[in-house]
Amino acid sequence: MRKWLVLLLLLILVGFCAFFFLLPPKKYIRQQEQVSFSSKAFSRGLFNEATWQQWWPGEKKDTTTFRYKGNTYSIGKKNLSSLLINICNGNDTLITELLAIPLTADSIELEWVGASRPSNNLFHQLQQSRWVEGLNSDIETLLQKMKTFYTQVDNVYPFKIREVKVVDSTLISTSATVDAYPTPTLVYGLLDKLKAYAKLQGANETGLPMLNITAKTNGNYLARVALPIDKKLPDTDEIQYRWMLGGGNIFVTEVKGGPHTIQQAFTTMDQYANDFNRVAPAIPFQSLVTDRRAEPDTARWITKVYWPVM
Structure with missing residues (x-):
């Protein structure tokens, strides 16, 4: 009986040891x-x-x-x-x-x-x-x-970005180079010229005014504005016809705030396009929802930011 008990204990001990070393x-x-x-x-x-x-x-x-x-x-x-x-x-x-x-x-x-x-x-x-x-x-x-x-x-991304189709494809445009960041007075002065020319030629506006501001290496700024209209118009010395591919792809986001917020949106758009390997066939632009000349508080400006892609 003792022998069997000893043998059982040995088997249990061997089992524990084997389990320990096999873990x-x-x-x-x-x-x-x-x-x-x-x-x-x-x-x-x-x-x-x-x-x-x-x-x-x-x-x-x-x-x-x-x-x-x-x-x-x-x-x-x-x-x-x-x-x-x-x-x-x-x-x-x-x-x-x-x-x-x-x-x-x-x-x-x-x-x-x-x-x-x-x-x-x-x-x-x-x-x-x-x-x-x-x-x-x-x-x-x-x-x-x-x-x-x-x-x-x-x-x-910090802004809600959507991809839509280009609707306003027929434009007239003008520009000005200045030595300080373009003011609403300057921008809307350029837009007034476009509106007056469109009215003179019997063209109707089809969308919101567009704006692109580019900082030059010499410290100047190039302000380009455009107006969507319903027919092609002849060029003048100051005003040119521009065309965007109707039905083409374009990123858009809407922001509330002044130039700093708008620039953040452009930076985000650039990053988004780069992340998804999209190329811009045309310059990005702002679509001016708020009349900035009538609203001096930049925190209340509503702007749609567009980034053409292909």
Whole structure:
């Protein structure tokens, strides 16, 4: 009887030892998600940790620390194409890396990887193993949340950009070069010339006045204005016929504010076109919704910003 008891105890001991040594010393995190979107735009949004609060499904402690299902995620070092993220739960800590790997101009692969530190305690290893299994499931969910959020254009850019078709294709235009930023008085003086010429020629306005201001290298500014009309008119010394491709593609956004806000919108449009590999066949322009001569408060100006693309 004793021999059988000793043999049973030995078998149990051998079993425990075998189980201990067969357990992998490290537990791994590895989750992947492929995204079809501009790789540049997606990465720029993802690496701006201030935006994480907008999609994170759990508690947001600050701009770099978040909680989800009992675990604390802390964003650490930011590399060129990855973020180091520390995950903690009690005494357990896991250093992980979130990589954003561009595959093409319009696709990117997200990969979240990490490995736990091995424990000498068998029971802690078992606990750690269950914890890491749960983390793999949680991280799969978090990657899906990232994908959904950063593939929405309105979440990546500060202005709501739409692509529409060109409607006003027949224009008359004039311009002036000045040594200071063009004032509303100057701009509307040029537009008054166009309106008077259109009326003289029996043409009707079909849309809002257009404006493009270009800073020259010598410190001067070139102000170009245009007026959409319903028929082609002959050129004069000061006024020229201009044409845009009717039905062509054009980006548009509407902004409220003065020159600084409008310039921000142009910068965003440029970035958006570059992110999605679109080329501008013509100069961008403002469409003047508010009569700026009648409204001196620039904070109240409404402007549509257009960026032709192909």
